[in-house]
Amino acid sequence: MKWANRWKQQWGGYNSNIRNAIYGNVFTQIGLGVFMVIYNFYIRELGFPDQMNGQVISMTSLATAIILIPAGILSDRLGRKRVIIYGLIFTGVTLFLRSIIEPRTLLLMAAFLTGLTQAFIQVSSVPLLAENSTAEQRVKLFSLHFGLMTAANVIGNIFGGVLSDLLEWIYSPIISIRITLIIGAVIFLIGILPIMRLKEMKTDVSNDKNNNKRFISFKEQKESLKLIIFFAIAQLLIGFGAGLVIPYLNLYFADRFNASNTTIGFIISMGQAATAIAMFIGPFVVSKVGEVKAVVFLQLASLPFLLLTGFTHSLLLAAIGFLFRQALMNAGNPIQMSLMMSKVDNSVKGLANSVNQMVFNLGWALMGPVSMGIVSRNGSYNGYAIVFSITCFLYLVGSIYFFIVFKSFGSKKDHPPISKVV
Numbered sequence: 001m002k003w004a005n006r007w008k009q010q011w012g013g014y015n016s017n018i019r020n021a022i023y024g025n026v027f028t029q030i031g032l033g034v035f036m037v038i039y040n041f042y043i044r045e046l047g048f049p050d051q052m053n054g055q056v057i058s059m060t061s062l063a064t065a066i067i068l069i070p071a072g073i074l075s076d077r078l079g080r081k082r083v084i085i086y087g088l089i090f091t092g093v094t095l096f097l098r099s100i101i102e103p104r105t106l107l108l109m110a111a112f113l114t115g116l117t118q119a120f121i122q123v124s125s126v127p128l129l130a131e132n133s134t135a136e137q138r139v140k141l142f143s144l145h146f147g148l149m150t151a152a153n154v155i156g157n158i159f160g161g162v163l164s165d166l167l168e169w170i171y172s173p174i175i176s177i178r179i180t181l182i183i184g185a186v187i188f189l190i191g192i193l194p195i196m197r198l199k200e201m202k203t204d205v206s207n208d209k210n211n212n213k214r215f216i217s218f219k220e221q222k223e224s225l226k227l228i229i230f231f232a233i234a235q236l237l238i239g240f241g242a243g244l245v246i247p248y249l250n251l252y253f254a255d256r257f258n259a260s261n262t263t264i265g266f267i268i269s270m271g272q273a274a275t276a277i278a279m280f281i282g283p284f285v286v287s288k289v290g291e292v293k294a295v296v297f298l299q300l301a302s303l304p305f306l307l308l309t310g311f312t313h314s315l316l317l318a319a320i321g322f323l324f325r326q327a328l329m330n331a332g333n334p335i336q337m338s339l340m341m342s343k344v345d346n347s348v349k350g351l352a353n354s355v356n357q358m359v360f361n362l363g364w365a366l367m368g369p370v371s372m373g374i375v376s377r378n379g380s381y382n383g384y385a386i387v388f389s390i391t392c393f394l395y396l397v398g399s400i401y402f403f404i405v406f407k408s409f410g411s412k413k414d415h416p417p418i419s420k421v422v
Contacts, residue, residue, distance in 0.1 A: 014141065016197070017132040022145060023194035025125065026152045028088065031188025033156015033272075035095055037265050038164055038180050040251050045174040046102055050251065054372035056111045057247040061364035063115025064122070068361070072123040072354040080128040081198040087120030092189035099181035115361075123354060128198075146334070150276035154269040160184060161265020224343075228352045231340045232359045234402045239363020241394035244371040244387050247364065249322070255380035257315040267319045271326035278327035279334060291339045292406045295332040299399040302328035303392050310388025313381075329395070339406070 040053050075083045094114040101107060126142075133141050160180055167176030245252070253259040253267060285294040305328070308321035340352055375383030 015132055017199055018129060018141065020194040020197045021125065021128055021132075022148060024084075024088075024191040025145070025149055027191035027194075028121070028188050029149045029152035030156040030159070031092075031095070031184045031186070031191070033153040033269070034160035034163075034184030034187060035099075035156075035181055037157045037160045037250055037268055038177055038184070038261065039098070040248065041164075041254070041261065042099075042174070042177045042181060043107070044251075045177055048104065050248075050372045050376055051369060052104065052107075053248065053251065054368035054370070055108060056368075057243075058365045058368035059108050059111040060115035060118075061243070061361040061368070063112045064119045065358045065361040065365060067116050067119045068123060068358040069354045071119045075120065075124040075127065079200045080124045080131070081195065081200045083120050083124045084128070084195055084198075085192060087117050087124070088189065088192045088195060090117040091121065092185055092192075095185035095188055096182060099178055099185055122357065126353070142334070146279055147276045150272045150279075154272045154276075156184065156187070157265045157269035157272065159265075161261040161263070161269075165260060165262045224352075227340070227343050228355055230405050231336075231352070232355050234336075234398055234405070235356050236359040236363055237394055237398035237401065239360035240367050241363075241391040241398065242360075243364035243367030244391045244394075247368065248371060248375075251375075252384050253315070253318070255375075256384060257318065259315060263315075267322065270319070271323050274323045274327035275330045278331035281331055285331075286335055291335050292403060295336045295339070296399050296403045298328050298332040298335075299395060299402075303395060306388060306392050306395070310385050310392075336402070 039056075043053050043056060044050070071083070091114060094110050094117060098107065098110045098114065101110060129141060129145060163183065164176050164180040167179055170176070171179065249268060249271075250264045253264045259267070285297065288294075289297065302325045305321040305325035309318050309325060312318050312321065340356065371387050374387050377383065378386060
């Protein structure tokens with residue numbers, strides 16, 4: 001009760017912009033949760049091979065990687081509210097189009113457009129919350145925000161899986177999936193309504209003397225830019241590993257265990273819930289061993305569970321391995337990002353955020369076709385076992401690299417987390 005009351009008091013201290021932003025993000029995450037847990041099956045029902053799913057993921061991630069930095073600049077110049085609204089409208093339209101179109105070229109084009117438009121929401125949400133909160137509020141605010149977004153995604157995953165299965169009692173599989181996708185797109189678009197009530201902040205960049213310059217001076221920010229590159233390499237390795245398995249977990253459970261959409265939606269949603277819970281474990285680990293060791297410890301601890309998921313013949317063990325891997329691996333994300341935010345200069349924090357997300361999405365873009373190609377050639381057991389093993393190796397290399405490069409950093413200072421699913 002004390003814990004709940006503290007969070008209730010914290011919520012009461014937030015201004016209307018923060019509350020409306022969170023309300024809007026809840027709807028968008030529910031909609032995305034519905035859409036993403038079912039969309040791979042839609043591609044399959046259209047008669048395309050699994051390589052098509054890899055191409056769709058690659059197009060989306062590549063587009064996001066390409067546009068992230070320009071989107072961040074536009075967000076700074078045009079204002080968070082305007083950019084988020086445009087991003088929501090156009091992303092919602094692309095989700096609707098992806099729910100009804102069938103030709104291969106159009107599917108890939110729509111996926112690319114989704115990646116482009118979604119990036120504008122991605123780069124604007126965190127700065128919006130930061131600009132409307134005090135330094136004392138920020139750590140708990142971002143923990144609450146990430147927890148609520150994950151919970152909303154859980155609701156969307158479960159709802160999408162159950163709804164598509166229920167609709168199959170009335171319609172054909174492809175029609176039931178299509179209706180579910182359209183409903184997900186509609187829920188996503190409802191998120192615009194709270195965002196429309198935001199009051200644009202006018203003091204985000206212009207009042208910061210460190211950010212008055214129109215362009216970044218690479219000479220003055222040499223050390224910060226060097227750190228951004230080091231962090232980017234770590235994220236690229238993790239992104240390569242994540243891009244091999246994370247987008248296709250629903251296909252993995254369907255192919256290896258013949259699980260229903262409801263079961264798959266439930267398992268994936270429980271993984272999201274485990275991630276939300278793990279986010280509150282991270283700060284405790286940091287208080288004991290420091291930020292760098294906490295990141296490395298959590299990432300390495302996830303690897304046995306990753307291998308368990310990749311090699312088991314039991315759906316129960318696969319689900320357990322997935323839950324623990326998901327929780328442990330992602331618990332280190334906000335710690336790693338807070339470390340980066342604490343080490344780079346204020347004038348390049350936005351650039352650091354955009355570059356990190358760009359290289360992560362690049363990993364997803366490049367590895368999508370590789371993953372589905374391996375599975376298609378080697379079958380549902382050996383193929384996924386190989387893919388999970390490669391991911392384990394990349395995560396191991398990424399963790400060792402992170403420790404070697406950043407082991408001298410001992411800061412335990414908290415900063416806003418930026419979430420990614422790996």
